Amino acid sequence: MEPSPDARKRPRRLRCDAELNRDRIIDAARKVYRREGLSASMASIARAAGVGIATLFRRFPTRTELIAAVFEDAMERNRAAAVAAGANESAWDGFRGYIETVCGLQADNRGFAEVLTMNFGSAKDLERKRQEGFAAFTGLIERAKAEGRLRKDFTPEDLPILLMANAGVLGAAGDAAGEASRRLVGQMLRAFAADPAEPLPPAPAPKRLLRGMVRQRRAGAPAN
Amino acid sequence: MEPSPDARKRPRRLRCDAELNRDRIIDAARKVYRREGLSASMASIARAAGVGIATLFRRFPTRTELIAAVFEDAMERNRAAAVAAGANESAWDGFRGYIETVCGLQADNRGFAEVLTMNFGSAKDLERKRQEGFAAFTGLIERAKAEGRLRKDFTPEDLPILLMANAGVLGAAGDAAGEASRRLVGQMLRAFAADPAEPLPPAPAPKRLLRGMVRQRRAGAPAN
DNA sequence: ACATAAGCGGATAGGGCATTCCACTTGGTT
DNA sequence: AACCAAGTGGAATGCCCTATCCGCTTATGT
Numbered sequence: 001m002e003p004s005p006d007a008r009k010r011p012r013r014l015r016c017d018a019e020l021n022r023d024r025i026i027d028a029a030r031k032v033y034r035r036e037g038l039s040a041s042m043a044s045i046a047r048a049a050g051v052g053i054a055t056l057f058r059r060f061p062t063r064t065e066l067i068a069a070v071f072e073d074a075m076e077r078n079r080a081a082a083v084a085a086g087a088n089e090s091a092w093d094g095f096r097g098y099i100e101t102v103c104g105l106q107a108d109n110r111g112f113a114e115v116l117t118m119n120f121g122s123a124k125d126l127e128r129k130r131q132e133g134f135a136a137f138t139g140l141i142e143r144a145k146a147e148g149r150l151r152k153d154f155t156p157e158d159l160p161i162l163l164m165a166n167a168g169v170l171g172a173a174g175d176a177a178g179e180a181s182r183r184l185v186g187q188m189l190r191a192f193a194a195d196p197a198e199p200l201p202p203a204p205a206p207k208r209l210l211r212g213m214v215r216q217r218r219a220g221a222p223a224n
Numbered sequence: 225m226e227p228s229p230d231a232r233k234r235p236r237r238l239r240c241d242a243e244l245n246r247d248r249i250i251d252a253a254r255k256v257y258r259r260e261g262l263s264a265s266m267a268s269i270a271r272a273a274g275v276g277i278a279t280l281f282r283r284f285p286t287r288t289e290l291i292a293a294v295f296e297d298a299m300e301r302n303r304a305a306a307v308a309a310g311a312n313e314s315a316w317d318g319f320r321g322y323i324e325t326v327c328g329l330q331a332d333n334r335g336f337a338e339v340l341t342m343n344f345g346s347a348k349d350l351e352r353k354r355q356e357g358f359a360a361f362t363g364l365i366e367r368a369k370a371e372g373r374l375r376k377d378f379t380p381e382d383l384p385i386l387l388m389a390n391a392g393v394l395g396a397a398g399d400a401a402g403e404a405s406r407r408l409v410g411q412m413l414r415a416f417a418a419d420p421a422e423p424l425p426p427a428p429a430p431k432r433l434l435r436g437m438v439r440q441r442r443a444g445a446p447a448n
Numbered sequence: 449a450c451a452t453a454a455g456c457g458g459a460t461a462g463g464g465c466a467t468t469c470c471a472c473t474t475g476g477t478t
Numbered sequence: 479a480a481c482c483a484a485g486t487g488g489a490a491t492g493c494c495c496t497a498t499c500c501g502c503t504t505a506t507g508t
Contacts, residue, residue, distance in 0.1 A: 015454055015505060041495060052457030057497065117396040119437035157427040158411065160437070161393055161404050168392015169385055172341040180385050187382065191415035203381040213343035213384070239475060239484060265465060276487030281467065 022059050025049045029070045033111030037171075038067060040111075067115065068123035074112045075126050078102055079133035086136045092149035095140050096189055099159075103166045103185045107178055113167040117160065134159070151194050162188050174212030176204035246283050249273045253294045257335030261395075262291060264335075291339065292347035298336045299350050302326055303357035310360045316373035319364050320413055323383075327390045327409045331402055337391040341384065358383070375418050386412050398436030400428040 014022065028049035032040045042063065046056040060066035081101045088094030106113035120126055137159060144150035165188075166181055173180040182201040190198040204212070238246065252273035256264045266287065270280040284290035305325045312318030330337035344350055361383060368374035389412075390405055397404040406425040414422040428436070 017505065018455060021456085042497090043495060046457095053496085054457055054498080055455080058455080061497095117392075117437065118439055119434055121438060153424050155427045157404075157430055157433050158407070160433060161397070161408055161427070164393045164396040164404070165389035165408055166392070167396065168341075168390070169388045172388040172391065173385070180381075180388070183382070184385055184389055187415040188411060191411040191420075196415075196420050200377050203379045203385070206381055209381050209384060210343055213341065214345060215342055241475070242485060245486085266467090267465060277466085278468080278470095278487060279485080282485080285467095287466095 018059075021049075021051050021055055025051060025056055025059060025066075026069055029066055030111075033067070033070060034109045037110040038063075038114045042066075062122075064120050064122055067111075068120060068126045071112055071115045072126055072129070074105065074109065075115070075129040075133075078105060078116070079129045079136070081105075082133035082136040082140070086140050086143075090149075091140055091143035091147050092193075095144045095150060095192075098137065098140070099162070099189065100185060102163070103181060106163065106166050107170055107181050110170070113163075113170055117164045117167050149194050151192060154192050158192070172213065173204070173209065174214065176208045176212035179204035180209065180212075242283075245273075245275050245279055249275060249280055249283060249290075250293055253290055257291070257294060258333045261334040262287075262338045266290075288344050288347055291335075292344060292350045295336055295339045296350055296353070298329065298333065299339070299353040299357075302329060302340070303353045303360070305329075306357035306360040306364070310364050310367075314373075315364055315367035315371050316417075319368045319374060319416075322361065322364065323386070323413065324409060326387070327405060330387065330390050331394055331405050334394070337387075337394055341388045341391050373418055375416060378416050382416070396437065397428070397433065398438065400432045400436035403428040404433065404436070 025045065029040075029045045032045050032048050042056060043053060045066075046053045049056070056066075060069065082098055085094035085098035085101075088097065102116070106116060115126075134156065138156045141150065141154060141156060145152055145154070162185075166184060169180050169184050170177045179202070183203045186198065186200040190196050190200065203209075249269065253264075253269045256269050256272050260268075266280055267277055269290070270277045273280070280290075284293065306322055309318035309322035309325075312321065326340070330340060339350075340354075358380065362380045365374065365378060365380060369376055369378070386409075390408060393404050393408050394401045403426070407427045410422065410424040414420050414424065427433075
Protein backbone atom coordinates (compact mmCIF):
# COMPACT_ATOMS: atom_id res chain seq x y z
CA MET A 1 0.00 0.00 0.00
CA GLU A 2 1.24 3.43 -0.92
CA PRO A 3 1.93 5.91 1.87
CA SER A 4 -0.74 8.55 2.14
CA PRO A 5 -0.09 11.50 -0.19
CA ASP A 6 0.59 13.90 2.68
CA ALA A 7 3.13 11.60 4.24
CA ARG A 8 5.70 11.79 1.49
CA LYS A 9 7.99 13.64 3.88
CA ARG A 10 8.04 11.02 6.60
CA PRO A 11 9.21 7.69 5.19
CA ARG A 12 6.40 5.50 6.52
CA ARG A 13 3.10 6.37 8.02
CA LEU A 14 3.15 6.43 11.81
CA ARG A 15 1.25 3.90 13.77
CA CYS A 16 -1.95 5.48 14.96
CA ASP A 17 -1.03 5.48 18.63
CA ALA A 18 2.27 7.07 17.73
CA GLU A 19 0.44 9.68 15.73
CA LEU A 20 -1.65 10.44 18.78
CA ASN A 21 1.42 10.85 20.94
CA ARG A 22 2.98 13.09 18.34
CA ASP A 23 -0.04 15.36 18.48
CA ARG A 24 0.01 15.34 22.24
CA ILE A 25 3.65 16.38 22.20
CA ILE A 26 3.05 19.22 19.78
CA ASP A 27 0.07 20.47 21.73
CA ALA A 28 2.00 20.40 24.98
CA ALA A 29 5.05 22.03 23.42
CA ARG A 30 2.86 24.72 21.92
CA LYS A 31 1.53 25.61 25.35
CA VAL A 32 4.86 25.44 27.11
CA TYR A 33 6.76 27.41 24.48
CA ARG A 34 4.05 30.01 24.37
CA ARG A 35 4.34 30.64 28.07
CA GLU A 36 8.04 30.05 28.71
CA GLY A 37 9.78 30.68 25.41
CA LEU A 38 12.09 28.39 23.48
CA SER A 39 14.38 27.72 26.43
CA ALA A 40 11.82 25.34 27.89
CA SER A 41 13.45 21.97 28.46
CA MET A 42 12.68 18.89 26.44
CA ALA A 43 12.02 17.07 29.69
CA SER A 44 9.37 19.55 30.80
CA ILE A 45 7.62 19.22 27.47
CA ALA A 46 7.57 15.44 27.69
CA ARG A 47 6.13 15.70 31.17
CA ALA A 48 3.49 18.17 30.03
CA ALA A 49 2.58 15.87 27.16
CA GLY A 50 2.32 12.86 29.44
CA VAL A 51 4.75 10.81 27.36
CA GLY A 52 8.14 9.32 28.16
CA ILE A 53 11.21 11.34 27.35
CA ALA A 54 12.32 8.69 24.90
CA THR A 55 9.12 9.12 22.92
CA LEU A 56 9.76 12.80 22.55
CA PHE A 57 13.34 12.27 21.38
CA ARG A 58 12.32 9.49 19.02
CA ARG A 59 9.82 11.71 17.28
CA PHE A 60 11.88 14.91 17.41
CA PRO A 61 15.58 14.09 17.64
CA THR A 62 16.54 17.76 17.76
CA ARG A 63 14.97 20.75 19.43
CA THR A 64 14.83 22.51 16.09
CA GLU A 65 12.60 19.84 14.60
CA LEU A 66 10.16 20.21 17.45
CA ILE A 67 10.18 23.98 17.21
CA ALA A 68 9.60 23.79 13.48
CA ALA A 69 6.65 21.46 13.93
CA VAL A 70 5.14 23.60 16.67
CA PHE A 71 5.45 26.96 14.95
CA GLU A 72 4.69 26.02 11.38
CA ASP A 73 1.12 27.22 11.77
CA ALA A 74 2.06 30.48 13.46
CA MET A 75 4.57 31.13 10.71
CA GLU A 76 1.86 30.42 8.19
CA ARG A 77 -0.35 32.99 9.88
CA ASN A 78 2.51 35.44 9.62
CA ARG A 79 2.95 34.69 5.94
CA ALA A 80 -0.76 35.02 5.31
CA ALA A 81 -0.88 38.34 7.14
CA ALA A 82 1.91 39.73 4.97
CA VAL A 83 0.23 38.53 1.80
CA ALA A 84 -3.11 39.93 2.91
CA ALA A 85 -1.47 43.23 3.75
CA GLY A 86 -0.12 43.34 0.22
CA ALA A 87 -3.66 43.19 -1.08
CA ASN A 88 -4.61 46.32 0.81
CA GLU A 89 -5.57 49.19 -1.41
CA SER A 90 -3.49 51.59 0.65
CA ALA A 91 0.01 50.23 0.86
CA TRP A 92 0.69 52.24 3.99
CA ASP A 93 -2.37 50.87 5.74
CA GLY A 94 -1.25 47.39 4.77
CA PHE A 95 2.27 48.07 5.95
CA ARG A 96 1.13 49.49 9.23
CA GLY A 97 -1.45 46.77 9.77
CA TYR A 98 1.02 43.99 9.07
CA ILE A 99 3.56 45.37 11.51
CA GLU A 100 0.94 45.70 14.20
CA THR A 101 -0.26 42.19 13.50
CA VAL A 102 3.10 40.49 13.59
CA CYS A 103 4.16 42.36 16.71
CA GLY A 104 0.85 41.36 18.23
CA LEU A 105 1.60 37.71 17.43
CA GLN A 106 4.84 38.14 19.30
CA ALA A 107 3.10 39.70 22.27
CA ASP A 108 0.75 36.76 22.38
CA ASN A 109 3.41 34.09 22.27
CA ARG A 110 6.83 34.19 23.87
CA GLY A 111 8.08 31.30 21.82
CA PHE A 112 6.98 32.73 18.51
CA ALA A 113 8.47 36.08 19.46
CA GLU A 114 11.81 34.30 19.63
CA VAL A 115 11.24 32.25 16.51
CA LEU A 116 10.73 35.45 14.56
CA THR A 117 14.16 36.66 15.61
CA MET A 118 16.05 33.48 14.75
CA ASN A 119 17.13 31.69 11.65
CA PHE A 120 16.59 27.93 11.63
CA GLY A 121 18.61 26.94 8.64
CA SER A 122 17.58 23.31 8.74
CA ALA A 123 13.82 23.83 9.07
CA LYS A 124 13.09 24.28 5.41
CA ASP A 125 9.31 24.60 5.51
CA LEU A 126 9.43 27.13 8.31
CA GLU A 127 12.07 29.20 6.58
CA ARG A 128 10.25 29.06 3.28
CA LYS A 129 7.14 30.49 4.88
CA ARG A 130 9.14 33.17 6.59
CA GLN A 131 10.79 33.99 3.30
CA GLU A 132 7.48 34.17 1.44
CA GLY A 133 6.04 36.48 4.03
CA PHE A 134 9.14 38.60 3.88
CA ALA A 135 8.93 38.81 0.11
CA ALA A 136 5.33 39.98 0.31
CA PHE A 137 6.41 42.57 2.84
CA THR A 138 9.23 43.89 0.68
CA GLY A 139 6.77 44.30 -2.17
CA LEU A 140 4.57 46.32 0.12
CA ILE A 141 7.52 48.52 1.00
CA GLU A 142 8.03 49.59 -2.57
CA ARG A 143 4.38 50.43 -3.02
CA ALA A 144 4.25 52.36 0.23
CA LYS A 145 7.29 54.36 -0.76
CA ALA A 146 5.73 55.08 -4.14
CA GLU A 147 2.62 56.26 -2.34
CA GLY A 148 4.81 58.70 -0.48
CA ARG A 149 3.72 57.49 2.93
CA LEU A 150 6.80 55.44 3.79
CA ARG A 151 10.20 57.06 4.09
CA LYS A 152 12.61 56.33 1.31
CA ASP A 153 15.36 55.19 3.63
CA PHE A 154 13.32 52.39 5.17
CA THR A 155 14.89 49.05 4.36
CA PRO A 156 13.48 45.53 4.66
CA GLU A 157 16.04 44.79 7.40
CA ASP A 158 14.23 47.27 9.60
CA LEU A 159 11.55 44.62 10.05
CA PRO A 160 13.72 41.94 11.71
CA ILE A 161 15.32 44.67 13.79
CA LEU A 162 11.90 45.75 14.97
CA LEU A 163 10.98 42.15 15.74
CA MET A 164 14.12 41.73 17.83
CA ALA A 165 13.43 44.98 19.62
CA ASN A 166 9.86 44.01 20.30
CA ALA A 167 10.91 40.60 21.59
CA GLY A 168 13.30 42.35 23.93
CA VAL A 169 10.57 44.59 25.31
CA LEU A 170 8.18 41.70 25.71
CA GLY A 171 10.75 39.69 27.57
CA ALA A 172 11.81 42.47 29.89
CA ALA A 173 8.66 44.39 30.71
CA GLY A 174 6.83 41.70 32.67
CA ASP A 175 3.27 42.75 33.43
CA ALA A 176 3.58 45.89 31.34
CA ALA A 177 4.74 43.97 28.27
CA GLY A 178 1.62 44.54 26.20
CA GLU A 179 1.49 48.26 26.78
CA ALA A 180 5.21 48.73 26.36
CA SER A 181 5.21 46.75 23.15
CA ARG A 182 2.37 48.77 21.66
CA ARG A 183 4.18 51.93 22.60
CA LEU A 184 7.38 50.75 20.94
CA VAL A 185 5.54 49.79 17.78
CA GLY A 186 3.82 53.16 17.72
CA GLN A 187 7.14 54.95 17.99
CA MET A 188 8.68 52.83 15.27
CA LEU A 189 5.77 53.42 12.92
CA ARG A 190 6.21 57.10 13.52
CA ALA A 191 9.85 56.79 12.57
CA PHE A 192 8.95 54.89 9.42
CA ALA A 193 6.19 57.21 8.27
CA ALA A 194 7.05 59.92 5.78
CA ASP A 195 4.43 62.10 7.37
CA PRO A 196 4.77 61.54 11.08
CA ALA A 197 1.21 62.41 12.00
CA GLU A 198 0.92 58.91 13.40
CA PRO A 199 -0.83 58.84 16.74
CA LEU A 200 0.97 57.11 19.60
CA PRO A 201 -0.37 54.55 22.06
CA PRO A 202 0.12 55.62 25.68
CA ALA A 203 3.22 54.54 27.58
CA PRO A 204 2.71 52.26 30.57
CA ALA A 205 2.44 54.00 33.92
CA PRO A 206 5.88 54.45 35.49
CA LYS A 207 5.13 52.19 38.43
CA ARG A 208 3.70 49.47 36.25
CA LEU A 209 6.80 49.43 34.14
CA LEU A 210 9.10 49.49 37.13
CA ARG A 211 7.26 46.59 38.71
CA GLY A 212 7.40 44.72 35.45
CA MET A 213 11.16 45.09 35.43
CA VAL A 214 11.51 42.97 38.53
CA ARG A 215 12.39 39.69 36.88
CA GLN A 216 10.60 36.53 37.61
CA ARG A 217 12.70 33.37 37.73
CA ARG A 218 13.37 32.71 34.11
CA ALA A 219 16.21 31.93 31.76
CA GLY A 220 18.74 34.69 31.89
CA ALA A 221 17.40 36.17 35.07
CA PRO A 222 19.11 35.72 38.40
CA ALA A 223 16.99 34.09 41.07
CA ASN A 224 18.07 36.03 44.14
CA MET B 225 40.76 50.68 65.97
CA GLU B 226 37.98 52.33 64.00
CA PRO B 227 36.91 50.71 60.76
CA SER B 228 38.21 52.62 57.77
CA PRO B 229 35.82 55.41 56.77
CA ASP B 230 34.87 53.70 53.53
CA ALA B 231 34.10 50.44 55.22
CA ARG B 232 31.16 51.64 57.22
CA LYS B 233 28.94 49.48 55.06
CA ARG B 234 30.70 46.22 55.75
CA PRO B 235 30.77 45.53 59.47
CA ARG B 236 34.49 44.79 59.82
CA ARG B 237 37.32 45.37 57.49
CA LEU B 238 38.20 42.30 55.44
CA ARG B 239 41.45 40.54 55.99
CA CYS B 240 43.84 41.63 53.27
CA ASP B 241 43.97 38.27 51.51
CA ALA B 242 40.20 38.22 51.53
CA GLU B 243 40.12 41.70 50.06
CA LEU B 244 42.38 40.49 47.28
CA ASN B 245 40.11 37.57 46.52
CA ARG B 246 37.12 39.85 46.52
CA ASP B 247 38.76 42.01 43.88
CA ARG B 248 39.68 38.97 41.86
CA ILE B 249 36.09 37.82 41.94
CA ILE B 250 34.74 41.17 40.83
CA ASP B 251 37.24 41.43 38.02
CA ALA B 252 36.45 37.96 36.80
CA ALA B 253 32.71 38.50 37.09
CA ARG B 254 33.00 41.74 35.19
CA LYS B 255 34.65 39.98 32.29
CA VAL B 256 32.31 37.02 32.30
CA TYR B 257 29.12 39.07 32.60
CA ARG B 258 30.27 41.41 29.90
CA ARG B 259 30.70 38.57 27.47
CA GLU B 260 27.94 36.18 28.53
CA GLY B 261 25.33 38.30 30.24
CA LEU B 262 23.88 37.89 33.70
CA SER B 263 22.92 34.25 33.22
CA ALA B 264 26.56 33.23 33.69
CA SER B 265 26.79 30.66 36.46
CA MET B 266 28.30 31.39 39.85
CA ALA B 267 30.54 28.37 39.37
CA SER B 268 31.97 29.68 36.11
CA ILE B 269 32.78 32.99 37.76
CA ALA B 270 34.54 31.30 40.66
CA ARG B 271 36.55 29.26 38.18
CA ALA B 272 37.45 32.37 36.19
CA ALA B 273 38.51 34.13 39.38
CA GLY B 274 40.62 31.20 40.48
CA VAL B 275 38.92 30.94 43.86
CA GLY B 276 36.85 28.20 45.44
CA ILE B 277 33.11 28.29 45.04
CA ALA B 278 32.69 28.69 48.77
CA THR B 279 34.74 31.86 48.72
CA LEU B 280 32.47 33.38 46.13
CA PHE B 281 29.34 32.51 48.08
CA ARG B 282 30.82 33.70 51.37
CA ARG B 283 31.55 37.11 49.89
CA PHE B 284 28.41 37.40 47.76
CA PRO B 285 25.64 35.25 49.21
CA THR B 286 23.24 36.22 46.43
CA ARG B 287 23.70 36.80 42.77
CA THR B 288 22.20 40.22 43.12
CA GLU B 289 24.92 41.33 45.51
CA LEU B 290 27.59 40.28 43.05
CA ILE B 291 25.84 41.98 40.16
CA ALA B 292 25.47 45.15 42.18
CA ALA B 293 29.14 45.16 43.09
CA VAL B 294 30.21 44.50 39.51
CA PHE B 295 28.02 47.08 37.82
CA GLU B 296 28.19 49.91 40.30
CA ASP B 297 30.82 51.66 38.23
CA ALA B 298 29.00 51.20 34.94
CA MET B 299 25.85 52.57 36.53
CA GLU B 300 27.86 55.49 37.78
CA ARG B 301 29.05 56.15 34.25
CA ASN B 302 25.44 56.08 33.15
CA ARG B 303 24.46 58.54 35.85
CA ALA B 304 27.36 60.82 34.99
CA ALA B 305 26.45 60.73 31.31
CA ALA B 306 22.90 61.81 32.09
CA VAL B 307 24.07 64.61 34.33
CA ALA B 308 26.62 65.76 31.77
CA ALA B 309 23.95 65.69 29.08
CA GLY B 310 21.86 67.97 31.25
CA ALA B 311 24.65 70.52 31.18
CA ASN B 312 24.57 70.69 27.41
CA GLU B 313 23.55 74.05 26.06
CA SER B 314 21.24 72.44 23.55
CA ALA B 315 18.85 70.18 25.40
CA TRP B 316 18.19 68.17 22.26
CA ASP B 317 21.87 67.58 21.64
CA GLY B 318 22.19 66.45 25.24
CA PHE B 319 19.16 64.21 24.94
CA ARG B 320 20.35 62.66 21.75
CA GLY B 321 23.90 62.27 22.99
CA TYR B 322 22.81 60.64 26.21
CA ILE B 323 20.63 58.11 24.42
CA GLU B 324 23.42 57.25 22.04
CA THR B 325 25.83 56.92 24.94
CA VAL B 326 23.70 54.67 27.10
CA CYS B 327 22.75 52.47 24.17
CA GLY B 328 26.43 52.28 23.33
CA LEU B 329 27.20 51.15 26.86
CA GLN B 330 24.68 48.39 26.31
CA ALA B 331 26.25 47.40 23.02
CA ASP B 332 29.61 47.16 24.72
CA ASN B 333 28.47 45.00 27.62
CA ARG B 334 25.91 42.25 27.54
CA GLY B 335 25.58 42.19 31.27
CA PHE B 336 25.04 45.89 31.63
CA ALA B 337 22.53 45.81 28.80
CA GLU B 338 20.49 43.48 30.98
CA VAL B 339 21.09 45.41 34.18
CA LEU B 340 19.61 48.50 32.54
CA THR B 341 16.39 46.62 31.84
CA MET B 342 15.95 45.18 35.33
CA ASN B 343 15.04 46.47 38.72
CA PHE B 344 17.18 45.21 41.61
CA GLY B 345 15.10 46.33 44.53
CA SER B 346 17.61 45.25 47.14
CA ALA B 347 20.71 46.82 45.60
CA LYS B 348 20.20 50.28 47.04
CA ASP B 349 23.34 52.00 45.78
CA LEU B 350 22.84 50.73 42.28
CA GLU B 351 19.21 51.77 42.20
CA ARG B 352 20.00 55.17 43.64
CA LYS B 353 22.46 55.82 40.84
CA ARG B 354 19.97 54.66 38.27
CA GLN B 355 17.36 56.91 39.82
CA GLU B 356 19.66 59.93 39.85
CA GLY B 357 20.55 59.42 36.22
CA PHE B 358 16.90 59.02 35.37
CA ALA B 359 16.04 62.23 37.21
CA ALA B 360 18.66 64.14 35.26
CA PHE B 361 17.23 62.65 32.08
CA THR B 362 13.67 63.69 32.89
CA GLY B 363 14.88 67.23 33.49
CA LEU B 364 16.46 67.17 30.08
CA ILE B 365 13.18 66.05 28.58
CA GLU B 366 11.37 69.12 29.78
CA ARG B 367 14.04 71.42 28.43
CA ALA B 368 14.12 69.66 25.08
CA LYS B 369 10.36 69.92 24.79
CA ALA B 370 10.53 73.62 25.64
CA GLU B 371 13.15 74.01 22.92
CA GLY B 372 10.66 72.54 20.53
CA ARG B 373 13.00 69.80 19.38
CA LEU B 374 11.45 66.94 21.33
CA ARG B 375 7.91 65.83 20.71
CA LYS B 376 5.44 66.70 23.41
CA ASP B 377 4.16 63.16 23.76
CA PHE B 378 7.54 61.70 24.66
CA THR B 379 7.46 60.34 28.19
CA PRO B 380 10.29 59.30 30.50
CA GLU B 381 9.11 55.67 30.24
CA ASP B 382 10.12 55.71 26.61
CA LEU B 383 13.71 55.45 27.81
CA PRO B 384 13.44 52.09 29.61
CA ILE B 385 11.38 50.82 26.71
CA LEU B 386 14.16 51.81 24.34
CA LEU B 387 16.73 50.15 26.57
CA MET B 388 14.73 46.93 26.57
CA ALA B 389 14.35 47.11 22.81
CA ASN B 390 18.03 47.73 22.34
CA ALA B 391 18.96 44.87 24.63
CA GLY B 392 16.71 42.64 22.56
CA VAL B 393 18.41 43.64 19.33
CA LEU B 394 21.86 43.23 20.83
CA GLY B 395 20.99 39.76 22.08
CA ALA B 396 19.43 38.57 18.86
CA ALA B 397 21.52 40.07 16.08
CA GLY B 398 24.78 38.24 16.70
CA ASP B 399 27.57 39.62 14.56
CA ALA B 400 25.40 42.41 13.26
CA ALA B 401 24.47 43.59 16.75
CA GLY B 402 26.36 46.85 16.64
CA GLU B 403 25.00 47.94 13.31
CA ALA B 404 21.48 46.83 14.09
CA SER B 405 21.55 48.61 17.43
CA ARG B 406 22.72 51.87 15.89
CA ARG B 407 20.01 51.59 13.30
CA LEU B 408 17.34 51.03 15.95
CA VAL B 409 18.55 53.99 17.98
CA GLY B 410 18.55 56.16 14.88
CA GLN B 411 14.96 55.20 14.12
CA MET B 412 13.88 55.84 17.68
CA LEU B 413 15.53 59.25 17.75
CA ARG B 414 13.69 60.06 14.59
CA ALA B 415 10.45 59.08 16.26
CA PHE B 416 11.25 61.25 19.26
CA ALA B 417 12.33 64.33 17.33
CA ALA B 418 9.76 67.03 16.72
CA ASP B 419 11.48 67.80 13.44
CA PRO B 420 12.31 64.45 11.94
CA ALA B 421 15.26 65.63 9.88
CA GLU B 422 17.41 63.24 11.86
CA PRO B 423 19.80 61.28 9.67
CA LEU B 424 19.73 57.52 9.95
CA PRO B 425 22.64 55.10 10.33
CA PRO B 426 22.65 52.40 7.64
CA ALA B 427 20.94 49.09 8.26
CA PRO B 428 23.12 45.98 8.32
CA ALA B 429 23.44 44.12 5.05
CA PRO B 430 20.66 41.51 4.71
CA LYS B 431 23.04 38.58 4.73
CA ARG B 432 24.94 39.86 7.72
CA LEU B 433 21.75 40.18 9.70
CA LEU B 434 20.50 36.79 8.61
CA ARG B 435 23.75 35.15 9.60
CA GLY B 436 23.64 36.97 12.90
CA MET B 437 20.23 35.48 13.57
CA VAL B 438 21.65 31.99 13.69
CA ARG B 439 21.94 31.63 17.43
CA GLN B 440 25.05 30.55 19.14
CA ARG B 441 24.65 28.30 22.18
CA ARG B 442 23.45 30.69 24.82
CA ALA B 443 20.73 30.95 27.41
CA GLY B 444 17.39 30.83 25.72
CA ALA B 445 18.74 29.47 22.49
CA PRO B 446 18.30 25.85 21.50
CA ALA B 447 21.51 23.95 20.96
CA ASN B 448 20.54 21.78 17.98
C1' DA C 449 -5.35 -15.70 16.38
C1' DC C 450 -0.75 -14.70 15.79
C1' DA C 451 3.70 -13.00 14.44
C1' DT C 452 6.29 -9.11 14.38
C1' DA C 453 7.78 -4.61 13.55
C1' DA C 454 6.80 -0.36 15.60
C1' DG C 455 6.38 2.03 19.54
C1' DC C 456 6.66 2.74 24.50
C1' DG C 457 8.62 4.64 28.86
C1' DG C 458 11.57 3.78 32.86
C1' DA C 459 16.30 3.52 33.89
C1' DT C 460 20.66 5.16 33.37
C1' DA C 461 24.89 7.60 32.16
C1' DG C 462 26.99 11.92 32.24
C1' DG C 463 26.98 16.72 32.87
C1' DG C 464 26.08 21.43 35.03
C1' DC C 465 24.43 24.16 38.63
C1' DA C 466 23.40 26.32 43.49
C1' DT C 467 24.30 25.83 47.99
C1' DT C 468 26.17 24.06 52.36
C1' DC C 469 29.58 21.86 55.24
C1' DC C 470 33.86 21.12 57.24
C1' DA C 471 38.71 20.11 58.05
C1' DC C 472 42.54 22.73 57.15
C1' DT C 473 45.47 27.15 56.58
C1' DT C 474 46.86 31.77 57.50
C1' DG C 475 47.04 36.82 58.64
C1' DG C 476 47.19 39.72 62.42
C1' DT C 477 47.81 40.56 67.11
C1' DT C 478 49.90 40.05 71.43
C1' DA D 479 56.43 32.39 68.86
C1' DA D 480 51.92 31.32 69.54
C1' DC D 481 47.16 31.78 69.34
C1' DC D 482 42.73 32.06 67.07
C1' DA D 483 39.31 34.25 64.42
C1' DA D 484 38.91 34.78 59.76
C1' DG D 485 39.31 32.79 55.63
C1' DT D 486 40.00 28.92 52.35
C1' DG D 487 38.85 25.31 48.83
C1' DG D 488 37.12 20.96 47.82
C1' DA D 489 33.72 17.54 48.77
C1' DA D 490 29.02 16.49 49.29
C1' DT D 491 24.11 17.09 48.41
C1' DG D 492 20.29 17.56 45.67
C1' DC D 493 18.24 19.19 41.68
C1' DC D 494 17.47 19.45 36.64
C1' DC D 495 18.99 18.71 32.13
C1' DT D 496 20.20 15.94 27.47
C1' DA D 497 20.60 11.78 25.32
C1' DT D 498 20.66 6.82 24.81
C1' DC D 499 19.64 2.01 25.97
C1' DC D 500 16.74 -1.82 26.47
C1' DG D 501 13.13 -4.98 27.96
C1' DC D 502 8.20 -4.78 27.61
C1' DT D 503 3.70 -3.73 25.10
C1' DT D 504 0.68 -3.21 21.27
C1' DA D 505 -1.16 -2.05 16.65
C1' DT D 506 -1.50 -4.08 12.40
C1' DG D 507 -1.66 -7.22 8.40
C1' DT D 508 -2.41 -11.82 7.33
